Ligand SMILES: *[C@@H]1O[C@H](CO)[C@@H](O)[C@H](O)[C@H]1NC(C)=O
């Protein structure tokens with residue numbers, strides 16, 4: 560290989576250094592020793608004895624027994640915990656929100672999402688009603704809900720992403736990343752792979768639409784929207800109307816014991832005429848004057864007022880987890896709030912990426928053991944199901960996020976086009 564030009568080399572190193580140096584980490588939590596001093600467990604639901612305990616653990620299977628996170632440890636419980644960081648605004652900055660989550664319990668109904676909160680929050684009272692700015696992460700319930708939530712709060716209302724983003728459903732660690740850019744575009748990554756991307760303008764209903772169908776437009780009188788017309792060339796075949804609807808049954812025979820004197824004159828029964836095709840209609844042809852389905856032209860929406868700060872959260876200050884879990888075992892780790900997707904990518908690789916194969920091997924081992932024990936426990940009974948196949952649990956507490964918004968008109972328009 561050719562010798563590297565030393566000035567080129569130092570320039571490259573400088574570039575790398577600057578890239579790393581420019582990354583700003585607003586919050587990073589790897590749940591090492593001392594994490595408890597940074598996180599506040601809320602008193603929410605404690606009165607009702609439905610507040611669940613967090614377990615500080617590396618989990619039942621892991622790629623590194625020394626790498627701990629926090630895990631929900633009691634079934635049918637609410638969980639609320641949060642951590643504060645120096646307040647900042649993401650104006651003119653890229654915002655990266657990332658964490659890893661593992662559902663060791665084979666989650667059948669429950670959330671695995673986190674929140675970013677703004678302003679002043681009483682962390683001891685943090686709960687389901689505490690306003691948040693962004694809610695992001697996987698949510699699973701039964702067979703129908705297996706998706707990544709990305710809820711943005713704008714002007715005091717929570718808006719769900721309109722695109723479907725499927726989440727991971729296995730019992731291994733996965734990294735969820737939400738990136739929000741100053742040009743109002745976003746990306747959603749799972750395990751450092753982009754799963755969805757687009758614009759805040761189109762993928763959430765934050766603002767009224769930029770353009771609308773002109774409400775005053777009318778279909779022109781001469782607009783021909785009949786796709787098919789009767790063929791003017793087609794003529795009724797001669798004698799068409801003379802074909803009778805019914806004919807006498809040619810196979811009918813006068814019964815042997817028929818007595819004309821007693822029974823009256825025998826007449827053969829009638830049957831539908833196979834030649835009869837109903838009243839004549841000319842065949843249909845494509846209308847040469849067909850103009851397509853009429854659609855009102857789009858005009859600028861007078862109610863639309865652009866907000867160049869659509870993506871801005873001016874005082875982000877907390878990261879929180881607020882969940883209801885039917886079955887516990889969801890584990891969070893490596894929480895990051897940064898302005899640098901590159902940094903987030905590296906963090907994911909260093910943590911999840913480095914250990915994922917060992918974790919998978921540990922999981923497979925644990926599964927094997929579990930299966931062996933089960934077959935020992937119930938040697939002759941297939942009917943006695945293990946408790947992993949729970950029936951679908953209701954999750955009423957989670958309905959706040961279940962009010963899925965319908966997809967926009969764009970899809971319908973595409974179909975109309977066809
Ligand atoms: C915490 O997690 C570990 C590892 O899975 C488990 O052995 C322990 O029983 C858990 N503790 C509680 C209180 O759930």
Ligand SMILES: *[C@@H]1O[C@H](CO)[C@@H](O)[C@H](O)[C@H]1NC(C)=O
Pocket residue numbers: 714765766
């Ligand atoms: C913000 O909310 C207020 C009150 O609900 C409403 O009047 C206003 O139109 C909203 N503005 C936008 C840009 O949605």
